Amino acid sequence: MIEISHLTKRYGEHLAVSDLSFTVDSGQIYGFLGPNGAGKSTTMNIMTGCLSATEGSVRIDGHDIFEEPNQAKKLIGYLPEQPPLYMNETPEEYLRFVGEAKGLRGGELERQIDEVISQTGIKEVAHRRISALSKGYKQRVGIAQALLGNPKVIILDEPTVGLDPIQLIEIRDLIKELGQTHTVIFSSHILSEVQTICDQIIMIAKGKLVAFDTPENLEKHLLSPNEVVLTSDDSAAEIRVLLEGVDHITDLTLEETGTGLVTARIKTDLSNVYDLSRTVFFAFATAGKALLELTVKKANLEDIFLELAETDDGASEPPAVEAEIVDSEVAEE
Known part of the structure; x- marks a missing residue:
């Protein structure tokens, strides 16, 4: 046209x-x-x-x-x-x-x-x-x-x-x-x-x-979700040691919030980021550690x-x- x-x-x-x-x-x-x-x-x-x-x-x-x-x-x-x-x-x-x-x-x-x-x-x-x-x-x-x-x-x-x-x-x-x-x-x-x-x-x-x-393809191909964000009341050192046993983590950023909590941002090379979130969840569960929050960063048009x-x-x-x-x-x- x-x-x-x-x-x-x-x-x-x-x-x-x-x-x-x-x-x-x-x-x-x-x-x-x-x-x-x-x-x-x-x-x-x-x-x-x-x-x-x-x-x-x-x-x-x-x-x-x-x-x-x-x-x-x-x-x-x-x-x-x-x-x-x-x-x-x-x-x-x-x-x-x-x-x-x-x-x-x-x-x-x-x-x-x-x-x-x-x-x-x-x-x-x-x-x-x-x-x-x-x-x-x-x-x-x-x-x-x-x-x-x-x-x-x-x-x-x-x-x-x-x-x-x-x-x-x-x-x-x-x-x-x-x-x-x-x-x-x-x-x-x-x-x-x-x-x-x-x-x-x-x-x-x-x-x-x-x-x-x-819109769907832009989200899927430009900024497909590849990051898991979690919050825990364990120390940054404990979280780092725990996640050392998890494969396909390409980047790990730890931030202390000042309220006794730690936020971890985890990037992966897996095509399905939910596979990583599942592995992280069970890693914490096996170690008897509490996950206060676990989210997957999703693509959006603004990003x-x-x-x-x-x-x-x-x-x-x-x-x-x-x-x-x-x-x-x-x-x-």
């Missing part, structure tokens, strides 16, 4: 997007994840034809966004980070204006306005001034205008920023519904949001692609994001693993 190839954008000496390449398939929800300043909005503006690129290409269902802008833009519905709303108009008036600008007329225009009003849940406020609406309803009006023209792709730039918890849930639910009938790409720096909603995650840092895969975003350099080719992760030491900026 969308092919991004070697996309680069420079502002003078500043490199905002660096040799970005990825492909978006139909019928899925993609989370475009990165810290503030990572290049998310710049990339989205280029993808939608609102901004030129220094180098590279963007093709929407086979149409080059720069060479065939009219054909390509008809396939895209776009909500910028700041919704382009006319505050003195009602949602219905505003949607009629946008629909006409997109070439809709007569009965088809009215049908689509009614459809997007219903789909985005703004019927009860359709005749109020937009300036009087809450932030959540303004976002819904912005999404409604993106849906006019029945585009195949919906691109939303930070659609949940500034919303209260209830509005946040409502917009997330709306994005999930849109994902059933459209390809959806939305940017965010909220990790839990992306993990909850998305089928695929596109992660960028400093304008470079650092990961592209499902992955921080690990990847903090690398200085990106690259263009993924390693040979199931998750498409970019080796951060292959290419220089």
Whole structure:
């Protein structure tokens, strides 16, 4: 559906997007994840034809966004980070204006306005001034205008920023519904949001692609659990001696908490970390020692994001693993 190839954008000496390449398939929800300043909005503006690129290409269902802008833009519905709303108009008036600008007329225009009003849940406020609406309803009006023209792709730039918890849930639910009938790409720096909603995650840092895969695969392959953490009231020396008889321990860190307890962090080369936790448990039981706490450190998207975003350099080719992760030491900026 969308092919991004070697996309680069420079502002003078500043490199905002660096040799970005990825492909978006139909019928899925993609989370475009990165810290503030990572290049998310710049990339989205280029993808939608609102901004030129220094180098590279963007093709929407086979149409080059720069060479065939009219054909390509008809396939895209776009909500910028700041919704382009006319505050003195009602949602219905505003949607009629946008629909006409997109070439809709007569009965088809009215049908689509009614459809997007219903789909985005703004019927009860359709005749109020937009300036009087809450932030959540303004976002819904912005999404409604993106849906006019029945585009195949919906691109939303930070659609949940500034919303209260209830509005946040409502917009997330709306994005999930849109994902059933459209390809959806939305940017965010909220990790839990992306993990909850998305089928695929596109992660960028400093304008470079650092990961592209499902949330599950990112967790599995980037930070699979390989650490056991235990707490005991035995001394650090006693714990160290006890664990000397346990195989497959690659690293052991002991920390006295100051309350008479010791925390041990144990890393392993075993593919299944639960095998190690089982061995450690029985080692303590056999020695008659008490384990006050035994946990397995699990991967989470925040750890992955921080690990990847903090690398200085990106690259263009993924390693040979199931998750498409970019080796951060292959290419220089």
